[in-house]
Amino acid sequence: MPMPYPRLILLVLAAPLLALANPYEQQLANGLRVIVREDSRAPTVVHMVWYRAGSMDETNGRTGVAHVLEHMMFKGTPTTGPGEFNRRVAAAGGRDNAFTSRDYTAYFQQVPKQNLSEMMQLEADRMRHLNLDVREFGQEIRVVMEERRLRTEDQPQSLLLEQLTAVALQVHPYRVPIIGWMNDLENMTASDARLWYDNWYAPNNAYVVVVGDVDHDAVFQLAEKHYGALSARSLPVRKPQDEPPQVGVRRLTVKAPAELPVVMMAYKVPVIRGVESDVDPYALEMLSAVLAGHEAARFSRHLVREQRLAVNATASYDSVARGPGLFYLYGSPSEGRTRGELEAGLRAELARVQEQGVAADELRRAKAQLIAGQIYKLDSMFAQAMEIGQLESAGISYTMNRRMIEKLQAVTAEQVQAVARKYFREELLTVAELDPQPLPPPRARSPFVFRH
């Protein structure tokens, strides 16, 4: 008989205990950590390999190499020909892909659970034995340039974010776009990719995350079998490259073909460095939820619906990152309203929090969403694996997730007001505006030409 209510209480109360057992973790002698979360709802499994090397580890002149290498990882080893990786995953009834971020590069396969071993064999092979063929590189770098055109050059809002980030940060490598500057891509060589691979692709710079209908001991044995033979290597020294203090507001404008103007503001804020000792990042997360966490949140309520100042307005902040934090506010003004008016409107919302704080029911609402979101996440093995992987990439143990939720739930209205006062200051702010340019008048559409 379904008795959902008592079970949920059990779920929430028992979670700290469960967390000790599931996920399970083991470290191989070569330093590779293997984290397994058992979830038997369906006979599938997601297998991910995360490398602690992202665009923030790149050097000038070679920006984008982390992502280029991600592409090259599908181009073959001595035992697995070019494209063979994808063919094997497909034949196993799987889906696979990879993603590069500022903090990490990660590879994943979702497969029926009986094929996990084969996935591990394939990943272990390319962890050390990548070909990096010059001819393959020559083709693939062109694909990456197309990707940059698609995702950045022709996307006014992406260009705006890219420029904003490069101005807000002047020293820290977070300033560089993950996909790299076009000129760096044009001048990149296979040996740049090789150097990157040799520097960072080692078991002691990686961890494996497995979520699915598996037995953790069996997974640990498979991991030992496939990854165990790889040797640890010494890794390059990582310099902190801390951003020097900003000393005044920064402003920039991007002109691009578009219709809607955009205002994007970024304040320098902290991220989580000590799960237990930190307070501010949790308060900033709750502030972000109060401002823009749902349809009834302040930006939507005030700026879009009541004042009709914006066609959309939102806030975004991520407290989990290896590098420095930025708290973004952005939106597009309604027709007849200016970018300046929207910026003033966004600032007025911040001032209101600074002066009057947030209401108890606003905070309670944000927390209710948080708890529900934790339960909804259990519906996706992929989301569970991502959560583990992302925390670990920022140097936070996945075992702290539960504690982070508790810390978020403990945030007070006073703490939210305090962070608003502390960080939303002119000298921490960069403002970027998209100044939309009309498209050249379209040449008369070619009449429909009939093909024979």
Next chain:
Amino acid sequence: MIPFRLLTCLFLALAMQMAQAGPKIERWQTTGGATVLFVENHSLPIVDVQVDFAAGTAREAAGKAGVASLTRSLLDLGAAGMDEMQIASRMADLGAKLSGGVDMDRASVTLRTLSMPDKREPALAMLRAILSSPQFAADVFDRERARSIASLKEALTRPDAIASRAFWAAMYGAHPYGRYATPESVGALTRADVLAFHAGNYTAQRASLAIVGDLSRAQAKAVAEELTAGLPSGPGGLAIAVPEMPAAGEQRISHPAAQAHLLLGLPALKRGDPDFFPLSVGNYSLGGGGFVSRLMKEVRDKRGLAYSVHSYFLPLQQLGPFQLGLQTKKAQVNDALQVAREVLANFLDQGPSEAELKAAKQNLIGSFPLRLDSNRKLLENVAMIGFYGLPLDYLDHYPENIEKVTVADVKAAFSRHVRPEHLVTVVVGGE
């Protein structure tokens, strides 16, 4: 290592069993005439509900393009005496999420809620209010119409949106699937248009409910009755006209973007057509199978012409499109178009190789469990089966329907559904 092999055998046996059996779906009708499909699943304290109405853009009258989408977006912005903020605040308090959208055939309203009664019951009550007594307040209508116009104007600067519109217009002409909203058509809409569209289309007879999750059958039955009790009654949806097939042709539209956007296709496939299986198997090899398709190999891997290249069939109530698409830097647009056309022509001529056929089946059948491994994915599948009236054992027979496809079946199906004399091409941007 013996325990290992044993384990693998067990895994295999289980997986084979799963691959043959989809979820247990129950179907019934509410007293008001709405169709309900239900999958009971207590593994998580979550309930997902999707309500689909035959109220997509194809139901818009000529000259009223945009009314379907505007009606759907206004649905949860004021209902049963509550204004939009009261609804949104209450849903947020409950941790419940409303979503949905509109396509050519369907307007969808989706609710995800926790299943404890103190969360579930008020969330479902809110959904009922939205379905049965939306208010369409005049000031909210004005604002949402203005926002809709703003986003349309923005979209019309984007090469992908321009290409997509021109493509559908070229394929379908004056057929309802070929219509699209413009800033002018939305600007001309009135609140009365929305009220009329709602009254005529959001009726019990046109509703199909999918419910997945932590409810008993009796509870689901009560929920379905409750949700649909207040729906207006009206005639069922008329059939959508059969589209006329376009003549092959090519249209070029100038745009300053760094990349040109290419689309090729034609009206091709209805939901429920048995050719869906050979076409799915064939398209996997042509351009559907992610990184292993012919288009990916020829356009991306061998020539570096594009980051993304795809082909797919989108079966709809009436003939939905077959579409082949890619983006490439503008100087190489003609090269890319030529390669894409050659790959397609070659495939139409010869079909897949036996090896390709085997690989396609292996993946489509092998990956079947991945299509059903969350409540969210179950909901999508079940809602589709319910709305389009597919057999309840559709998922159970999916693997065997894929397995029995032959190379000859693929060739024959493609020759019936993808005829070059009807293939339209749209290119936005380029030199």
